[in-house]
Amino acid sequence: MRYSKDITYGKVNTDILKILEKPGKIYYFLLFIVLSVLSVGVFAWVYQIYSGIGVAGITHPVAWGIYITNFVFWVGIAHSGTLISAILYLFRVSWRNSIYRSAEAMTVFAIMTAGLFPIIHLGRSWYFYYLVPYPSQTMLWPNFRSPLIWDVFAVTTYFIISFIFLYMGLLPDIAAVRDKAKGFKKKIYSLISLGWSGTDREWRHHSSAYLFLAAMATPLVVSVHSVVSWDFAMSIVPGWHSTIFAPYFVAGAIHSGLAMVLTLLIPLRKVFKLEEYITQKHFENLAKIIIFTGLIVAYSYATEFFIAWYSNNIYEQEIYKYRVIGDYALYFWIMVIFNTIVPLLFFFKKMRTSTVSLLIISILINIGMWFERLVIIVTSLAHEYIPFSWGLYRPTWVEIAILAGGFAFFALLFLLFVKVLPAVSISEIKEQIEPPRKGES
Amino acid sequence: MRFSLSRRNFLKMLGFGSASTALSSCSSEPIDKIIPYLIPPEEAVPGIADWYATLCRECPSGCGLLAKIREGRPIKVEGNPHHPVNRGGLCMRGQASLQSLFNPDRIRTPMIKRESGDFQTISWKDAEKEILDILKTKIDQQKTGEIAVITPLIKGSLERLLKKWMDAFHIKNHLIYEPISYEDIKEANRIVFSKAEIPLYSIEKAEMILSFGADFLETWISPVEYSKAFGNMKRVDIKRQLIYIGQRMSLTAANADEWISLKPGTEKALILGLIHFILKEKLHSDLPFLELELIKGLVKDFSLDRVSSHTGVSQQTIERIGKEFSKANPGLALGGGIAVKGLYATDISVAVNLLNYICGNIGRTVRFGHEIGIGRVNPYRDMLRLIESIEQSRLKVLLLYNVNLMYNLPDSSGFQEAIKRIPHVISISQFMDDTAKEANLIIPSSMSFEEWGDYMPRKGVFGLQQPVIKPLFESRGFGDILLSLVRSIDEKQKGQIPWNNFHDYLKNSWKGIHKDLSPEIGFDHFWEGSLRRGGVFRAETDKEVKLSTKVSLDSKIDLKDKEDEKSSTLLLYPSIKYFDGRGANKPLLQEISDPLSKIAWDTYLEMNPETAVALKVVEGDFVSVESKDGRMELPVHIYEGIRKDVVAVPLGLGHIEYGRYAKQRGVNPINLLSKKTEEISGGVIWSPIFVKIERINKKKSLASTQGGRRQFGRGIAQALFFSIGKGILHLKTEKDIKKEIKEGKKRDMYKPHPYPEHKWGMVIDLNACIGCSACVAACYMENNIGIVGEREVIRGREMEWIRIEKYVENKGNGLDIRFVPMLCQHCENAPCEPVCPVYAAYHNPEGLNAQIYNRCVGTRYCSNNCPYKVRRFNWFSHSWPEPLNWQLNPDVTVREVGVMEKCTFCIQRIREKKEVAKEEGRRLRDGEIIPACAQTCPTEAIVFGDLKDPKSRVSKLWNSQRGYRVLEEINTKPSVVYLKKIKREI
């Protein structure tokens, strides 16, 4: 898509580098809130490790709860980042360029947050390294048949690749920052810019590498959430053991991710006055994709119920009955309404174009998607095969605190990011605007 | 710190104390001390278990025990297979008995009460002096009549010694007190057969049992013995039936083929109605004309229609039962359960006797001449007399030995006030219980595991109780206390009682037994033999009895007292967990949930759903229960197995004192009882108690271990039905079995793994399983399973590796309650294994589903993926307050927080036996390895063995016609096969 004519190369630099200037009061205020919430979360975790995982509400038979919910949720968030930065890049979707940077950053931070939760969740977190394949004195290795080990590999790979991808894109921009910066800052930036000097050779290899990374990230992103979904699908728990889980989770992930992108971009754009670069058009496009993913998610829900009914498997049927009218019915209805009904509002142009409605709806979708994971995990475990050991799960303050802490951690990373690195790609916007020409010849 | 001192002495003698059971997963060098033997005891090899025969004294039935000793500590008790009472089986309470030995709340030293009311530790010398002073003064004043001794049922040498001792001090009053006694049966036998004793019931022999409120699988007279018999009875012929008549479906009733609920207080009418019917139809065995007329006379106005309308039992039912029972050859009618210990207790027992008599069961299933010990107990009436004499201050000194009168006597009896009036209350007790608290002087008495003794549960059964550990604290055996007291009074007594300690006395008195049992062999030989065997046991011959001509009973149709109609009837019953309350201080018994209510750690009021609706209460709501004599508030438990007009409360909780686990927990329903005794036998009137129930504004969540109450057609607890004509329905044929096996093979995606040496498997016969939960207790004791307490049980975090699942069905005979022992199924295609990221769960070459605790990181994925939900997670590290931790099994590690654990088929036992076999260079024998659960099972419902050995018992049962595997359809291929229960179809 084209930007307004009066944007020149110089203007791009000045506008975007303005973001990195000394932050204002609001920023510090936000930072303070985030840090305090985070510290509560950290305290909760320390307390949990000190007195035993039992201080969390998870119990027999519901041995997985909010922690795993968060893990799945955050991995999901990560996905749309890659979608925008990599997949749309491959499709040469021009409007991606101005928003992909923050989306990709979101990906990296989301993975970092997600990565915490499996460890928090462990009964003996201090032995988490047992899951890492390394030649130990015991001569024993992890069990590669376990979906949890697949997770370890998938998530680490995803993190590393996303990070490389983000960094690749950043290189020229860091150089740009370096060239403006002074003193100590200059030292740091020149260090991390790796001496980028925009020569033809650098550009040539850079853009080809960028293309390949995008090409690799695309199947990766699909695989990662498939693997996450297999944590459930590979088990025999009724309500988990389902073939549609992989596509269903991937769709859900992108659904929530796009919503999160909106939730982040709208304030970003407002605060840093990036209206010229991040335009209504961007948001509208995102909204349109959300409608689509929302419909896929709705379809998956329907399919699940259909299969449960059609399979005539009493265990499956019990689970789905339980979801709709059981102890967790409220969560279920939140999930259905927020994820499938609410996004349909985007069919109305007004809803797509007004930032307020965009923001509200995107937040609702995030909530809905979080509950989706909770419902899937908890309801299935609560009503498994043996009726005698059916049970309930009630979260405790520890879990809530750590949940909040997770969000704080993510927010903190993002806040720091926008002030340290260009949250909008400079060089790639330049690719989109007319380069300066004399025009004679 | 006296305690630590005594512990060190103990270690000094028994060494290797520091075989610490704390899980130390740290690799750094632990600085700990090894304490070697000072003088190594003979034959004791550290690391190798020794077994000593002794006795269980948790209830009056007197089962034989084998105590497993490791490094000088008893770490497990098992039933003594030689002992005729329990024949190797053991109940929940027996399994937990070590927790009374190692109970942290035992009285550790003699104590005296100060003016301020709190106790002060004193030395044994002073304590004895105190007692002697009191006794001597009484002797000098010629007022020994003011002294009374109250003991629980003690038989054999101790009893004889006590007699001698009392003579020495000129003491006359000795009361034997047991809260749950059977004077009505005794009395009835006097009336009917002029033989005042409690007979021996041969349940094995019975083809049909009619139980009138006799819970012989739980607490009635000798539960383990009768459970064993019941199991055998079922095994002999699957179609033998038990019919239970009562207002509440007790555990026994739940195991009956039919539960007949009748109006409260109408049992007598029903029995007499049955007799009437049988006589009318001439179904009775041939009787002399006179006797016939006599009995006819007694039952003349109990015609079918009247009885039926009066009891609320349909005529057909009565007829059917009458016909079948008289046909049964022999049958057996049981009475005298607490449920029928009411105003007419004796009459009911008389009626039961008559019923047995006319059907010719006397001398066949009801056998006299065995003098069951419990018959010796003084009735409640005597206690009331005692209290009276206290009130009239004719009694100044009360010497109590291990009786908790404050708890077991109702407030209405007035004892609680009376005891305060007595100047001298000397309590020789093991625990600081409600009664000891009231004493002026407390003498710590040893546990049965620490003292010599013997016990005769019945004639011909001389159980020998040898100590298996030195007294942990400054306690002494009752016998020793008596002896040392006697020794220190004047010379001439010494001549009569020359023994220095009870051991000598015991040995001496056994010389007598030796003389009349087997004089041919030398005494030492006899003595050692008895020690090894756990006693000497001789089959006593029955005594003939004949109907007394003076048989009589109040033969009007008794209508229940004119109580106002809206009051409902309260039924008390001794809990299978706490018995009469003495179990309450053992954390294990608190933790295991009741087989029927599935509730742990609390008292509750059982109420029929419809009654609950009428009262607008739901599970956990509190109600106030008010009788003429007392009032209490307790939560409601909804139970289908109880009549609309009846509510029930289990005994056992509501102690004021009695240690950290029992103190201030639940309520004590005994205080609702009245002072009135039953006229004829003088027993307690347990029921019916008329109470008003009101909903009060308070609720709690009960510590229930149960989720869903029904199976929802999932075939977890399966049953077959038989009808008298057709035999068993839908029994598998050999062809079906073959077909099953073939299809089973087809279902697999990969080819099965080979099992080179062994393939361990288990078969559980649901027809034998009575849900008594002894296996659960045994498992806890064997495997160091943590006790989590009420709060955590409410959150569903109990750690039981094997649980008794209870399901309610409404098929066939109305209410149908089924039990399934659910433990790790050791699946061949175990879903828990592949999901473990670190190989903590894997399949071993012998078919065990192994769990490596210190490899586990606690992802809990395996638990999610276990369809049987038998994996248990350590949400916290558990603690065993000293000295409870001395019981921990050194062959099983104590699991840390954050670790998954589960049934291992008692791998430590397998390992041990395999090692022995290797050392002896032979193959394992079938039945050599027995897991704790199978070993203790009173009905021998659990069979464990090697499926690779075609001759093993388990292989033979494996493809039974009744066999099925839980959740077969998900093809986990469990190594546990259940045999379907068989119920009478009506």
Next chain:
Amino acid sequence: MKLFKKPLLIFLSGCVILFFGSGFLKSPYAPVQPIEFSHKIHAGNYELACLYCHSYANRSSYAGIPSVQRCMGCHKITAQNKPEVKKIHEYWNKKEPIPWVRVYKVPDFAYFTHRRHVNKGINCTTCHGEVEKMERIQKVSSLKMGWCVKCHKENQVSRDCITCHK
């Protein structure tokens, strides 16, 4: 850039040295015992068989520490005047056991039986080193899982986890 190249190098190499060095620097664990008992004298010079004192090794999972009585068996007469032997007499007279300090400890979650190993003919020295040369007993093998497994692997004996894990 140049400036902090050398320090970095030094730092890194330092780490490396510490990391590997620590392995060699670590001396075997040999705690001071309440009595300076010398295996060298007993097992070395007098060539007492291990089983003479550690008498349970072929019968039980524990090898067993000799009782004070066992010590006195000889030392009532022999070498009474030696200071260390005197200590034994003290303990004996006080009727107190000798609080030896543990050197070899298998963690509680692992099951190890001397009986099988000894009766299979594995030399004590295989795991406990040349005790007869030690003045003060010292720990020569780590007793770590890898150490066990190595031997089990070489001798093709069971590597089934629950053979040793309890």
Next chain:
Amino acid sequence: MKRRASGVLGIFSHLDLVVKTIKRLKEEGHQDLRVSSPAPFHEIEEVLESRVSPVRFFALIGGILGALSGFALTIGTSISWPLITGGKPIISIPPFLIIVFELTILFGGVGTLIGVFLNARLPKISLDTTYDPRFSEDLFGVFVSCPKEKFHSIAEILKSSGAEEVRFEED
């Protein structure tokens, strides 16, 4: 270790001029050019006639290595201590393929990164003296490395084709 090179740097502010200049320089036979720009431009690549970047091969090799090591890791470890889980075979390929896939991507990505670094001579400890901060903003730079003698002739070309600035670099 500055990479000193002698030559002439022309700074431009218009893309088309840069392209024209490069064409001309090439005609004049100056092959050794280095063009700096704020963003990648196909026009420049075309006129420079630079060959396709070899980074793709790094990606490929990385990927292959990843796959191989994936198989090695999963199968190797399973065999080294064979433990049965859930009745599945010791070498159960389907789950292993997931590990293989992830490692393929991982190594491929890392390979790509290495590829860029090696080919684009990154990271540079310090920038060339010919680098101008404005290159990252809106200016273009054409550096012709040549011996001192040719300085003036090239400067001429550059100036005439619209360079706003011309600098000489001597070593």
